[in-house]
């Protein structure tokens with residue numbers, strides 16, 4: 564029996580679960596050594612899918628990961644095909660050795676998400692990182708929400724992340740098994756995977772008038788934690804990023820909604836919230852978030868899993 568056999572979680576290790584395994588020191592330290600094995604391929608040989616990449620935070624993430632040496636499959640709704648094509652062109656101009664590919668998919672459709680993952684693997688090769696960034700927001704008091712408002716929010720922001728993580732993880736596990744048939748543990752040591760989702764500061768402290776949005780992002784945090792638990796044995800990590808107030812189309816919509824409710828002109832709500840809430844004194848830009856995702860997608864984050872990291876300039880303190 565190989566000393567790389569996958570063992571149960573540390574707290575459930577018993578003498579019988581380790582029998583037949585050859586340890587140089589003791590079972591616990593051997594288990595830790597196996598978990599510490601490198602999982603991220605070097606720059607230039609990595610592939611990431613980014614959803615919601617046509618604009619805003621997703622676009623900045625795609626460009627940043629390309630600069631980091633990732634080949635990129637950029638995805639968004641079919642209506643955003645022109646923006647995706649322009650992003651692919653921009654990545655080509657970076658002059659790096661990376662490649663880019665656009666594939667439209669609605670993240671609420673498991674079949675479309677599965678096709679997205681297949682198309683990425685067929686075009687760019689094995690998948691290393693899935694950034695489930697696509698999301699929607701809506702400003703509405705809880706008492707006015709319709710069932711359709713509520714289910715649409717959960718369908719895009721929570722089920723969408725789940726379909727992306729599920730399809731990506733299935734692909735990553737299949738890659739491992741193909742690379743090393745019959746020895747899943749050894750294969751996982753060669754290439755793991757990273758699942759990264761868009762949460763929000765409202766996953767820690769909800770905003771009034773963003774009730775169902777807040778609930779959806781709170782769910783993303785929980786979902787990422789369970790993915791981290793269930794997929795650790797495949798060397799696949801799962802984390803989320805939690806931006807604060809980022810100046811994108813989404814905040815334009817929130818600004819308009821809050822302004823409409825509270826009698827403020829366009830642009831005043833984002834200024835008010837930024838001035839009153841952000842310690843660092845400026846509204847966030849998409850590149851602030853892309854920097855954090857760059858870390859989560861890097862080898863430096865190989866030992867980070869099940870976490871949701873806030874990047875908000877100092878609104879929420881954990």
Ligand SMILES: NC(=O)c1ccc[n+]([C@@H]2O[C@H](COP(=O)([O-])OP(=O)(O)OC[C@H]3O[C@@H](n4cnc5c(N)ncnc54)[C@H](O)[C@@H]3O)[C@@H](O)[C@H]2O)c1
Pocket residue numbers: 614615616617618619620621638639640643668669670671696697698699700719723761762763764805806807808809810811812813814
């Ligand atoms: N802007 C912020 O302040 C902020 C703060 C916290 C979290 N976030 C989260 O970050 C992510 C990106 O936000 P953004 O500000 O760039 O938003 P955005 O509205 O500018 O971009 C979101 C993108 O997702 C795409 N999208 C929407 N529904 C989709 C679907 N069903 N399938 C595929 N693509 C879909 C849109 O077409 C759009 O291109 C979202 O998940 C958002 O909730 C944003």
